[in-house]
Amino acid sequence: MIATSELRELLYNGGASLVGFGDISALQYGGYTSCVALAVKIPADVVYGIGLGPTRDYFEQYRALNSKLDSLAELTAQYLTRQGFRAMAQTTTAVAESSGFRTPMPHKTCATRAGLGWIGKSALLVTREYGPAVRLSSVLTDARFDCMAEPVNTSGCGSCTACTRACPGRAIQGALWDVGTPREKLVDAKACRRTARALAMERIGEKITLCGKCVEVCPYTRAYLEKENLL
Structure with a gap:
């Protein structure tokens, strides 16, 4: 059994903005039963700057x-393996993107x-603290933690249509998510990618899928920017 307080402190000291511990045993993936979810916020001034499209700072x-x-x-995986558990850090180099723009x-x-x-x-993942203005990573493990979160199974978006209306590629369908909702019901991934790549080339001259409009207009992001005195 791993004490989450010690690992959480280690990760926050290392620069994490949000840390969570979850049960993934029902997903039956590789014998891993738990996960450590990591989020780092995108700086507020950088998010504020993408109102008219992706910027070099955002990239x-x-x-x-x-x-x-x-x-x-x-760091998380090393900590867990030292305790005698299996752990797989889902880093950008360790996890290859599979077909359909998904990871396993x-x-x-x-x-x-x-x-x-x-x-x-x-x-996108929406957090109460920063909206979708975060980047994510995760670690899969067979460790058990002393404090596991209640999973989130339903959307908190309600009747909000901010991202749906703002999407330059009209890729967002406006549907509410719950566990089991296929991504195709939420977003046309091809339309999103096509539009984002065109915008990134136009704005910053990069062949990359980068837009950010749905991030910038989310009310939870706006609340984050307001707390940082940018609105």
């Missing part, structure tokens, strides 16, 4: 935060199992 933050999350995931055990699934938030109409 650079994606790379920097991915690197930070990889370090946090590796998505970070978002781990995040909902670990109580960090719900899947929004944009198909």
